[in-house]
Structures are given as C-alpha cells and as structure tokens.
Amino acid sequence: MSENSAELLHGPLHQWHVDHGAKMAEFGGWLMPLQYDGVVAEHTAVRTAVGLFDVSHLGKAEIRGPGAAEFANRCLSNDLHRIGPGSAQYTLALTNEGTVTDDLIAYLRAEDDVFLIPNAANNAAVVAALEAANQAEDGRLSITNLHRDFGVFALQGPRSAAVMAALGLPEPAAYMSFVDATLTIGGAAVDLTVCRTGYTGEHGYEIVPRWGDAPAVWDALAAEVAKAQGLIAGLGARDTLRTEMGYALHGHELSTGISPVEAGIGWAVGWRKDAFWGREALLAQKAAGAPRKSVGLLAIDRGVPRADVHVLDAAGAVVGRTTSGTFSPTLGNGVALALVDPAVQLGDTLALDIRGRRLGVTVVKPPFVQVNVKN
Structure with a gap:
C-alpha cells in the first residue's frame, strides 16, 4: 500500500x-x-x-454532439467505420510521434454519442487531448470527463x-x-x-x-x-x-515510448484512414521497420521472470528488455513479455538477467494459455 x-x-x-x-x-x-x-x-x-x-478505477469519458463518431475516428487509431452502433472497439490515443498515450475502449452508442473507457491514470490526458482537438476544429462537441460518474x-x-x-x-x-x-x-x-x-x-x-x-x-x-x-x-x-493471454498493459507493453507497431498491436490501427493522431509518424515507422518487436518468453529454468530486466542472447549480449513478467498459475511456469531486437526469432533460447542470475527462456508467440472461447 x-x-x-x-x-x-x-x-x-x-x-x-x-x-x-x-x-x-x-x-x-x-x-x-x-x-x-x-x-x-x-x-x-x-x-x-x-x-x-x-x-x-478505469476512466470514463463521453463525446456527444453531431459528428461525434466522425470526430473520434479522426482522433483515435482504430477505424470506427468497422463497427456500428451497439458495438465497442479497442483503440488507441497516440502522440504526434506515433507512441501510445493510452489504450481504451470506445462504445459507439450512436453517430452523435461515443462513450470511452480509458485507463485510470490517463483519463484526464485523453479528455484534454480530445478537448484540444475539438477546440481546434469548431468546438461544437461536448467532451465530458465522467471518471467518477x-x-x-x-x-x-x-x-x-x-x-x-x-x-x-x-x-x-x-x-x-x-x-x-x-x-x-x-x-x-x-x-x-x-x-x-x-x-x-x-x-x-x-x-x-x-x-x-x-x-x-x-x-x-x-x-x-x-x-x-x-x-x-x-x-x-x-x-x-x-x-497469460499476452494482452498489453499500458505502462508496460504500451507507453509514450512504445509504438503500436513495436507492441504488435497494429490491428488496432486503421491504416487506411485519412487521419488519426500520430498517423504520419506511425506510417513512417511501419514502412521503415520498427526497431523492436514484442514477443513472449516462456521460462525453461526454475524462477519467476520480472518486468524491466535485460534479455540476453547466448553470448550474453543484451537483445531486449522485459515489459511484464510473472508466474503463470495455469501453466505452473514463469512467463514474460518483452521488447526485443527484430533479429530474435520464435524458438530462440535466451536468458533474463534476474539480479545477476540467468533465467533461461524460450521465445514463443502468445497467448501462453489456450482458452475455449472464440472471441
């Protein structure tokens, strides 16, 4: 506490x-x-x-008024045209550099009513960015912080x-x-x-x-x-x-220092849209190739992976850093997510530097656990 x-x-x-x-x-x-x-x-x-x-504790906010959905679509990364009223969508609020201010869920209630659930710590920042964009246009929309409503x-x-x-x-x-x-x-x-x-x-x-x-x-x-x-x-x-599912958490797999291309969630970007925050920077990174990529790491030694530790290759050279690490109760084994050099491949054997002790891991593609649900 x-x-x-x-x-x-x-x-x-x-x-x-x-x-x-x-x-x-x-x-x-x-x-x-x-x-x-x-x-x-x-x-x-x-x-x-x-x-x-x-x-x-999760954030809540609302965009209301004529053209609210179109406005949200010009700001947030995913394409709201992919869904209709009564559906929700995972999307991102990006910086001008194409990194992630926040990941959030957008509930499309109607073309003039979009309800948002950002992360707790980022709710005010998302609302402020939306309000600034609204004022930069005609300011006719209502952007409301509903965090404690x-x-x-x-x-x-x-x-x-x-x-x-x-x-x-x-x-x-x-x-x-x-x-x-x-x-x-x-x-x-x-x-x-x-x-x-x-x-x-x-x-x-x-x-x-x-x-x-x-x-x-x-x-x-x-x-x-x-x-x-x-x-x-x-x-x-x-x-x-x-x-266990390999889902990104803001502040770990996503941040203002990590792009959705690096995080492996390009599926949450409407690449064909004419506008969204950070579009030009993100398109440039996608074309050039991201300097890092997100992978899963499954422990092959006894021990629990931790976040924010070095990932080492067989020669001991640093090839990345973990973003999350924990013990998987379902597998009875350690698992981690990491941002690594693009040269790292599935099946590679690497190690984590846990306070000077090496913990062997294998590179895998999440999810670590298979569930009987078709989402």
Missing part, C-alpha cells in the same frame, strides 16, 4: 473491499483491491468457474453467462457488442450497460452502472458468483490472467 494512501482516490466499493479483507494497493492513483483469497486461487477461479473484479465491474470465466442469466441480464449479440439493460434490485430498477468483453481471455462481460448504483449491483453479482462457486478477484489475478 502506498505511504500516501490517504491521498489516493477511492472507488464506489472501497469500504466493501476493506470490510472483506482485501489487500489494497495503488493503481493509477486509486486505492484498489490487489487480492482477497490469494492471486492463485482467484486466477484459477476465473479459468475454471467465474471471477468478479471491481475495475471502477460510473463504476465498472468485470465478470469473467466459463460460468459468467450463467451468472448473468440468473440475474436476468441480457446476453449481448456478439463479442465487443453491448446492450443497455435494467437490473431489478429490491424492487427497484437499476440501469446499466453490459458489454461482452474483458481482459482475461475467458468468456465474460464488463458491466457499467452509475456510481451511486454500483454497491447494489456489486452485491447482486457477488451473491450469484458465490452460488456458481466463483470468487471475488483482485487486480493481482487480473494481471496474471492478462499476461
């Missing part, structure tokens, strides 16, 4: 987490639950049953659909589609949004209630998760789950 925890922001369920014995930690300026029953138990529950995460819960795992059905919540039509729904709690109707997405690789949902409704919605979800032999899960398990 941060020494300055009193200065950290609290989500709508802060007291619930404290009362239920959560180990709390700082995430993007917010004090959030790291674990309850332990990272391994919570991780395993998501892979085998169901887990419920409070991720209300909504909670966000992630329900993940093979039994997540059963939990939703037990609560009478609708199933969105497809992966990355969303619906507005009503949950009846104690005779009162509570409005929320349900999106078929998540950050674990498992079948799952992200549920977005109003901030003031969040505790009641959480209690209803938690009760059904318990009936399904699932667990409340903290952000520690969320990190091990996403690392």
Whole structure:
C-alpha cells in the first residue's frame, strides 16, 4: 500500500473491499483491491468457474454532439467505420510521434454519442487531448470527463453467462457488442450497460452502472458468483490472467515510448484512414521497420521472470528488455513479455538477467494459455 494512501482516490466499493479483507494497493492513483483469497486461487477461479473484479478505477469519458463518431475516428487509431452502433472497439490515443498515450475502449452508442473507457491514470490526458482537438476544429462537441460518474465491474470465466442469466441480464449479440439493460434490485430498477468483453481471455462481460448504483449491483453479482462457486478477484489475478493471454498493459507493453507497431498491436490501427493522431509518424515507422518487436518468453529454468530486466542472447549480449513478467498459475511456469531486437526469432533460447542470475527462456508467440472461447 502506498505511504500516501490517504491521498489516493477511492472507488464506489472501497469500504466493501476493506470490510472483506482485501489487500489494497495503488493503481493509477486509486486505492484498489490487489487480492482477497490469494492471486492463485482467484486466477484459477476465473479459468475454471467465474471471477468478479471491481475495475471502477478505469476512466470514463463521453463525446456527444453531431459528428461525434466522425470526430473520434479522426482522433483515435482504430477505424470506427468497422463497427456500428451497439458495438465497442479497442483503440488507441497516440502522440504526434506515433507512441501510445493510452489504450481504451470506445462504445459507439450512436453517430452523435461515443462513450470511452480509458485507463485510470490517463483519463484526464485523453479528455484534454480530445478537448484540444475539438477546440481546434469548431468546438461544437461536448467532451465530458465522467471518471467518477460510473463504476465498472468485470465478470469473467466459463460460468459468467450463467451468472448473468440468473440475474436476468441480457446476453449481448456478439463479442465487443453491448446492450443497455435494467437490473431489478429490491424492487427497484437499476440501469446499466453490459458489454461482452474483458481482459482475461475467458468468456465474460464488463458491466457499467452509475456510481451511486454500483454497491447494489456489486452485491447482486457477488451473491450469484458465490452460488456458481466463483470468487471475488483482485487486480493481482487480473494481471496474471492478462499476461497469460499476452494482452498489453499500458505502462508496460504500451507507453509514450512504445509504438503500436513495436507492441504488435497494429490491428488496432486503421491504416487506411485519412487521419488519426500520430498517423504520419506511425506510417513512417511501419514502412521503415520498427526497431523492436514484442514477443513472449516462456521460462525453461526454475524462477519467476520480472518486468524491466535485460534479455540476453547466448553470448550474453543484451537483445531486449522485459515489459511484464510473472508466474503463470495455469501453466505452473514463469512467463514474460518483452521488447526485443527484430533479429530474435520464435524458438530462440535466451536468458533474463534476474539480479545477476540467468533465467533461461524460450521465445514463443502468445497467448501462453489456450482458452475455449472464440472471441
């Protein structure tokens, strides 16, 4: 826990987490639950049953007004023309240099209404960049920071659909589609949004209630998760789950020092669009070839990989640096993500310099774990 925890922001369920014995930690300026029953138990529950995460620290913002979707499409990397109203899209806010200010989810509600979920620490920066772009045009759109207007819960795992059905919540039509729904709690109707997405690789949902409704919605979800032999899960398990899938995390695989080409997420860029922030720089890097590439590393020695350590070749020369590293509860083995020299190939045997000790690893293509979900 941060020494300055009193200065950290609290989500709508802060007291619930404290009362239920959560180990709390700082995430993007917010004090959030790291674990309850332990990272391994919570991780395993998501892979085998169901887990419920409070991720209300995530940002929220809105673009409204005539042409809101077209405006968002001129700013953000992905192509909103690929989806229609009622669908969500993973996209990026880039710098002029083509590196990543933030990765976020854009909910296309209508051509005049786009709801955004950035990362917690970057919400204000994304809103400020959008507002600056709006003012540079005609300033007619409304760009609103809604960070503390909504909670966000992630329900993940093979039994997540059963939990939703037990609560009478609708199933969105497809992966990355969303619906507005009503949950009846104690005779009162509570409005929320349900999106078929998540950050674990498992079948799952992200549920977005109003901030003031969040505790009641959480209690209803938690009760059904318990009936399904699932667990409340903290952000520690969320990190091990996403690392097993090879999913990028801002501040690790993505940053203002890393481009989407280097990170291997060029699929989140609308390359044929006429405009998005950082377009010219990114096109130039793509044409010239990125100086680094992202790979997965599977430990072949006993030990746990760590983030931000050197990757060495057989001769001991530095060929990269890890961006994430952890123990995979599913595999019972160490895994890592790294940015390495383009000459590194799948199947190469390398080593990590862990405080002067070499940990052998093999270069692989993520995901490290195969799940029975077609997203």
